[in-house]
Each structure stands twice: as structure tokens, then as C-alpha cells.
Amino acid sequence: MTRTIIVYTLPTAYDMLDSELLPKLIKGHDIKLEMPIMREEATDLWIVNIQSRLSFRRRTNANSQKVVIPDQLQTDLGPSPIQLLPLELLSYIFLLSVEPSLFPNTVASALTLSRVCSVWRATVATDPRLWSSTSIHIVPNQKWRDLLILLSTRSGDRPLSLELIWHPTRGDKEYNISISNTLYRQLPLLSPRWHRLQLFVPLDIVALILDYAPLPNLEFLSLGSECEEPPVLNWTQLDHAPNLRTLSFAALRSRPIWWDMPWSQLTELNSKSLLSGPQAVFLLSRCPNLERCQLRVESARFEHEEEDEDVLVVVPKLKSLSLVLGGFDDIWRLFGLFRRLVFPSLDRLEFRDAVQNDSVVGGLYKKHYWVGEFLVPLLDRSECSLEAFRVVLVGGSSHIELGFEGGTLVDRSRTRE
Template identity: 25%
Template sequence: MSMSSSRSSSAFHYSAHLPASKSPAQYLPFDVLNEIFKYLPDLQLVKELEAEVISPKTGPYILRPEKYPWSLSRVCSAWRAAAIYEPRLWSRVHLEVGPRQPSQGKVQLLQLYLSRSRNSNLSVSLHCTWTGRARDNALLTMLFTTIGRWQSLSLHALAISLPLFNALGPFPMLESLHLYVAHQAKTPPLANVHHIFRHAPRLHTIRHRHSDDRSVFMMPLDQLKVYQGPTSSIPPESGCQWLSNLQWCALAVNGQQPGWDSMEVNAPHMREFSIQERVHAYNTTAILDILTLPVLEVLRVKSAGRDRLCDSITGLLDRSMCILTELCLDIPDLIAPIMDAILILTPQLVKLRITSKRLVPDFVESWIYDPKTHADNPCILQHLEQLDLGRSTFTPSAEIALLQMVRSRWEIPEKMTVEKYFGGPAVHSIVRLRSIQVPYKFQRTKRSQKKILRVWKEEGLDIQFGPGSQNRL
């Protein structure tokens, strides 16, 4: 008898003696179950970290006995023993503390949950609308005894609830912090300075959920690797040199930082930088003018105005001499001179996303291939793979100009046939383009162009339409 046949016969013999009412999973050895349970908390993580800040209900709500991970201990005695033995299974604390006193049953569940986590580090997601004293709430009192084990914290709290946390700390194990301070008024006033997270020696990631929050948080900025939040949350006396240590940064400019315009910051590790300003571009340009980002790969700029913005972006790219692969611009009324000046400095772009309130024809006319004028000028978008214009507003003539640009860059000018699409001259083409997104009105207003779009789709181009589209190809 062969080895494979003996294995199959033994497997059949083993399964034949199993009771019909039980699953083979219930007979897994204790050490195998324990190893599987170690990875279950990671499987329960939400993909979008920001959603976890909004409400802990996006993850397993730990005060529901019928939900995960409590349900694992109700399969059988073996599963119960393995679940209780593995502390990492009880290391994610998703908790909602409302304005009312918690029931005794919830307090007992939280006590049992935390006891099973033993000495493991905790990932805490807390949604707090309690406005009384912390010692008057049994859930908060019990949770605050574990502060020394908090490794990550997602805190969603009312502005009037923040004083509950002022007496906390230090946080010796805290590495990641997500904050969402909810204000009852539409325009939040200038809030007080908070010292909650001042003593966190391992903190390296800070994300603020809302860019309108003007609360100031004293934090160890010099040790950060990731920062996302408004500039108003940064203490003025901290300066801007801490930006030089960041690897990823997203700034919401909702106020001018004193002294920043006279500084120079070189961030040698920052690969992705995003900045947005809703009112005008004055503060945005002031920040861009002081930065040098030699390894920058992704740049996102959103502004309600474009005064001096082009000069600031080109100045940043020129100083940094970086190889930019992704560029996202949300600027009103983009015109050809602005885009040409920026794209000349970004020849390695793979993804280009543009959001503009009004795209005029000259925006893309300069990209249309003409053998007479472009014979000695290679295409500046040879590496482009994704072109996203789905949230822009086109003029009717700009729509036609965009189609002409794609057609001229994809086909051999001397052979205008369908079979020769994607076969233009190598140095003058965008043959790497794989995806293009246009506004949903694009195909509805130009039905005569549907044939061209279908041909491109058949040839491999992924054509997508922006929000609101009901009319697909």
C-alpha cells in the first residue's frame, strides 16, 4: 500500500469514529487552537482606521456576551479553555461610555474581559459622552486602571468630556493615537490646552479625525513618525522642526503658525505629504515654501485659492529633486501654464488626480500630439497609468479636447485605425495608461463619443465615471 493511500485510509478511519453531531474542528488539539486564536484579533480589525475613531461599534463590542470574542468560549469545553488561556484574544477593548450610569452587568463583563487579557498590551477604542466625574462612572474607573498597558488609543469624546482625561498618564506603552473631539457648535471656539498625552515616550503616530477642531494638545512631537491633523492643534512654541522626523504627514491648515515662515525644514524620510486649506492658499504656500522633501513620492494639495500656489509647488519640487509618482491637486480653475510648470518637474508620475471646478480646453490642448510641433518634444506623461478627472467640471469643448488627447497619444498618427490604438510612438505616447476616470456627465452629454469609449474599453482601458453616474458603458 502506498503512503498516500495509507494516509487517506487513516483519515477516513479517524473521521468515521467522530460523532455525527460534532465538527472535526472541535477535536483540534489545545496547542493548535491556541495558535489559531492568537491571530483572531487581527482578523477583526477594520481596514479603515478612521472608522475606528468614529465609534467603537465598528469593531467587536465587548459588552455583548453573544458577540465575538465571548462566542468562542461557548463552542465546547476545549474551545473555552483555549479562548480563556490566550490573553491576546481579549486585548482589543471597544467601549462606549454614554451619559447614563452603566448597569452592573456591563461592569462585571468589563471586569471579566480585562482579567482575561492579563498583562498583554491593549488596543483601546473609546467613545465617551459622559460629562460627570470619572470616578462616578464604574466603566471609566475600571478602564483607567489599565492605562499602563495601552498600546493604541482611539478616542472619540465630546469637547466638554475632555477634562475627564486631564489627570491621566503617563502612557508608557502608547504608540498610536487617534483623536476625534466632537463640538456641539458648528464653529468650534478656541479650546483650552490639554496635557493628557504629554508623557508618552513611545508615541509615534497621531491622527486627528476632524480638521475643524482647534484644541491644542501638548505631545512629544519630536519623536513622531506619522502626523495627521490641523495646524491649530500644534502648540505655537513647538515650532516646525519636528516635521523633519516624519515619514508621513497630512496637515489641515486652519490657522497661521507664528514663526513658520522664517524656518527651513528638511525631512529626509517623508515619502507622502498632504496639505489642505479651505479658505485661501496663503498659509499653504507659507508651509510649502519652507519644506525640502528629497524622497517624496506622493503629494496632495487641496486649496480654495491658487494665489502663488503654483510657484510654491514647483519650488518644493525643484528644491527637493524628488521622484514623484503620485500627484493629487484640488485647486479651482486650473489652467495650462500652471499644470505644464508642475508636470515638467514630475516626469515619473504614475497616478495623476485633478479636481477642479472648471477645466477649460487649454488645460489638455497642450497635451494633444501634433507631429509638427511635438516631433522633438517627448511626452511628459510617459509613465502615467491612472488619470483621475472624475470630480472635475468640464466645459463642453474641454471634453472633446480630452478625447482628442487620449486618441492622439494612443494611436499612430499616420494610421488612424482602431487596430492601431495603443501603438503610438514610444516617446510621444501614454501607452502605460490603464485607468481613466471622467465626470458622470461626460458620457451623458456626448453620446456620439460612446463608440470611441467602447473601443478603448475593449482594448484594455478601464474607464470609470465619477459620483452620480447611472449610465455605464
């Protein structure tokens, strides 16, 4: 009979390893491994290799010695269940629990896992993949410094993914200078290896990381810094970050329109920063290769901007567009931006209303607006065909979510208690 071990998450692995199931499987049954689809190469050959090593471990364990103790119970002197798993499988369990694209909340995930047992400590110490992605939250202790050093020394030459969070302590100038000096010493050395960066740090540290040296491996960049004026970066479109494809502005006042970035090579752009309609159009005009985009548009904040309504902006590769809407004081200025846009490849469109309220506030009754009179001409002009469309409107007592996906109508509207 063939048993199946399915490893998806770390807690599942713990349940399996701490029970008597694994020794029984290895001694008496074949093992078939079913893994989630790996992010990179190595699937079939990788699994065959793991199965081969498990088979060897099973044969070794079958020959382990037994001793009889006075109460007639038998104790197995063979290796512990966790030692029966090869390093590749332990590493993969770890990688599943520390998904680099999500960045866990824990500050030192690799160090946390190394405390489980000696086998995990050996795994953590010897596999550079486990150190190539981490999240560092700078707080008043020394642990984050150790983690930063280990990120550099234990990751080998692998590309690095880092989420760095630091909000300087007000009134403690000496402490802040000490942290800055540490970052200035450590971060520039890693410039050639950055693959993904999420930065929630002061602007001088942002400039240090992004502008010190070329970033040949950087593909994903998220900026969470509030700024009145972004730093001047000496980037050129072709040689400083040639592989940058995804750019995200994660702060409400990160002001993407002021940043000097290699816009034309981006395939994905996300911004939580407030933009007027003309500003959103301007950003789209700078990104001709964009495929996915999410912007927050709030026209009420910008009342005196001019736009050239006769110039069309064509984004030929854009497939997915999501707009978070607000500031409906001038509905024509907000949705009028569609009159200038052409999206020949658009197949997914979403409108999200983050600030609307269907109750009386300050004597005014705010209404929800339908965008059909602007949307239909956009689709006709672009000659595109939507496969998915969604409108999400959140009011004081209701949540309206309507749309379609493929040929199916979707209505997830509900009344909020």
C-alpha cells in the same frame, strides 16, 4: 492529492466549518495551510506546529467509532468539525475578524464571538490575545462596564488597544457622574499597558487616561475630542510616553497646535482640524523625525497671522505628505507656506480639495487653482524626487483625480451625476 484551506475572514471560516468539507479533508487528505502575513513574528514555525496538530487530529478521527442505525445511515461519533481545529487556528481566525488597527463597529466583538458555540466560548475565555483589543461605545446600559472589566481581567499582561467613545447625555448630570466615576476607577490601572488609544470622550477623561501615570507602551494615539482649550498635560518628551510614534487629531476642532505633546519623537501625524498655513508650518517645525503627514489647511479662517518668511523649516525624514485644502480666498497665503519648507526625503505628495465648488454660489464663481508655481521651487529646494503625486479636486459636477505613480500616469477623473 493535497487540498488547501485558506482562512482569511470569519465568514469564510464559518462556510468551511459548517460544511462537510473539513471532515473529509482531515480524514482523507493532507492539509496545507496558507495564511496571510502575520503582523508580528511566528510564521513558518507556527504553521508547521498547526500542521502537526491537524495531522494528530486526523489520525484520532480515523479511529473514531461508527454505529449503524435502522435506516442504514452512519453517524460519526467523533469530534465536531470545529473541535478538530487547534486553539491557535481558532484564535487566528478570531484575530483576523477583529483587526486591532481598524477597530470594528461592534461594541463587544469578543462577547459576540463567544455566543457561537461552546468551543468558541472556551477559545474566547482562555486566549488573552482576543481581549487585548476592543471598541467600547458608552451607551445607557451596563454592557460596556462588563466589557471594560473583561478587557482588564482576561487580557493577561498583554499590551492593550482601545477605542473609547462617549458623548455625555445632556441634562442627565447624575448619569454622567456615574460614568465618570466608573472610568476613574478602571482606566488608571491600565496605564502601563496601553498600546493604541482612540479617544472620543470629554477632555477630563482624556486627561485622566493620558496624565495619570507614564505610558511606556503607547505607540498610537488618536484624539477625537472637540475643545476650546485642551487640558494641560504633565508630559515630558523623554519619559512619559517614550514610544509614541503616531498622533492623530480626528475632530474638526481638536486644535493640535495647542496640545503639549512629545512632537519631536513622532514619525506620523494626521489632523482633520483646521489649520492656517503658518500653523501647519509651525507643526512641521516641531516634528523633525516625521515620516508621514496629513494636514487640513484652510487659510481663509486666519487672516492676521504673521510668519517669518526668512526662516526655512527642514523636515529631513518626511517621505509622504497629504494636504486637504480649503479656503481659497487668499491663494498666496495658502500655498505660500511652501516657500519656507524643505523636504529632502519626500517621495509621495497629495493635494485634496474637500470644499471647492465649481458652480456659482452666492453670486461668486469659485475656481480651482494649480499649485505648480509653488510646487516646483519646493522640489528644487529640497532636491527630492517624487515617486507618486496626486491631485484630487471635487466640484459640483466633476471629480478630478490626476497624478502619477512610478512611471505611470493616472487619471481617475469622472463626471458626477
